[in-house]
Amino acid sequence: MESRDKVLAVQRMQDFIEEHINEPITLKMLAEVARYSPWHAGRIFKELTGKTPFAYIRARRLTQAALQLQASEKPKIIDVAFDFVFGSHEGFTRAFSREFGVSPRRFAREKGNPGIKLFMPDxxxxxxxxxxxxxxxxxxxxxxxxxxxxxxxxxxxxxxxxxxxxxxxxxxxxxxxxxxxxxxxxxxxxxxxxxxxxxxxxxxxxxxxxxxxxxxxxxxxxxxxxxxxxxxxxxxxxxxxxxxxxxxxxxxxxxxxxxxxxxxxxxxxxxxxxxxxxxxxxxxxxxxxxxxxxxxxxxxxxxxxxx
Missing domain, CATH: 3.20.80.10 (Regulatory factor, effector binding domain)
Incomplete structure (x- = not known):
């Protein structure tokens, strides 16, 4: 059974990520809200969630981007990329395609894809x-x-x-x-x-x-x-x-x-x-x-x- 302090620390990090999903997030920031050293915060985060903090953040941003693409009438891919802290259209497209097996443009055109699995661990x-x-x-x-x-x-x-x-x-x-x-x-x-x-x-x-x-x-x-x-x-x-x-x-x-x-x-x-x-x-x-x-x-x- 996980200790209370460890679970609460990871919960605080998860909450911080959700609140700042459209902003740059560093391991130092997560460590501060977890109240542990950066090394220990990263270790317990992966232990409980199964992902490193940065893999987790990327997966959450891509999921939120997918939901935005699905909800918008005529989304601009570059705007969505910048909304979720991706530096370029190309980088966002590569990351999105790796995560979901479909390009963001096709996903937006088809208004979603029931076959993709969104990452929603919150x-x-x-x-x-x-x-x-x-x-x-x-x-x-x-x-x-x-x-x-x-x-x-x-x-x-x-x-x-x-x-x-x-x-x-x-x-x-x-x-x-x-x-x-x-x-x-x-x-x-x-x-x-x-x-x-x-x-x-x-x-x-x-x-x-x-x-x-x-x-x-x-x-x-x-x-x-x-x-x-x-x-x-x-x-x-x-x-x-x-x-x-x-x-x-x-x-x-x-x-x-x-x-x-x-x-x-x-x-x-x-x-x-x-x-x-x-x-x-x-x-x-x-x-x-x-x-x-x-x-x-x-x-x-x-x-x-x-x-």
Whole structure:
């Protein structure tokens, strides 16, 4: 389990990058907000995010540039390049093409490309130690001391989702609807967080549709386009107890999921003033990524407001 200080330092660096994405950023600047030496700041940043600070910044700038190209009616490539601190049209085009496999001009002309994978790791910080938004750090159960547990508040929101037929987990879902759903969801720029796999409570399901679905949460006032074959529904505010396992290697992928679910099964939320509230919202999983550990969340309520 990553130390609190390390996670918070990397979060501060991520926040600084997002706030200054259109400006030059140096390792010295990141080190100052991390409160570590430049060498140590760079090392822990790569350890937690999987990228060096400068590879991360470049990937974020290219993603933001892609979104700007997609949103603009007649974008000027050179203007977008300068907006995201690329020194020339040529340098930006080379970097964009390497990152996404398509030139920025073609991407702009075709108004996006559902096949490209945007780099949006800023969503991860919602599941780390939170400094805002009402999160409460929870003590770890002695039997699951390799799992970080916290409670986060989810506001009223909408979710864009695609339902299956009988699927109860990811692999059944992919067999029913295909595996391209995630890429479509990743392209929804108004998303509050990254896409998630969800197990819907009965009240959120429709007859003849699956328990397991994939979707992405958007603001409650969202009125944008809904991709073909998808639908949108409202979710009420709720609290989610988020479980995050330790980092793992690709070959330990299944074990990481099994271990975390065993921890969730044995966890007693009443010891910390909560109880399971599965009808309040979908239980969800985030995309498994070894460097951050497997993450899953389940709705809870505080005991003192139990009806």
């Amino acid at each position: 969503r991860f910080r919602d599941y780390y130690l939170k400094l805002q938004g009402g999160a409460e750090e929870m003590p770890n159960n002695a039997n699951i001391n390799t799992v970080f547990v916290q409670v986060v508040d989810r506001p009223a929101r909408k979710v864009i989702l695609k339902r299956g037929v009988k699927a109860t987990h990811y692999f059944e879902y992919c067999e029913e609807v295909g595996c391209e759903v995630w890429e479509v969801l990743t392209g929804i720029k108004e998303a509050l967080y990254e896409p998630i796999g969800m197990w819907l409570p009965e009240k959120f399901r429709r007859p003849g549709t699956s328990e397991y679905v994939q979707g992405v949460e958007v603001p409650v006032d969202y009125n944008g386009d809904i991709p073909a074959g998808f639908e949108i529904m409202e979710l009420p505010p709720c609290k989610m107890m988020v479980f995050q396992g330790p980092p793992y290697t690709d070959e330990d992928y299944e074990k990481a999921i099994d271990d975390l679910r065993a921890a969730m099964k044995s966890y007693n939320p009443e010891l910390y003033g909560f109880y399971w509230a599965d009808e309040d919202g979908p239980r969800f999983q985030m995309a498994p990524m070894g460097y951050r550990g497997y993450i899953e969340a389940r709705p809870v309520r505080q005991l003192n407001i139990k009806e």
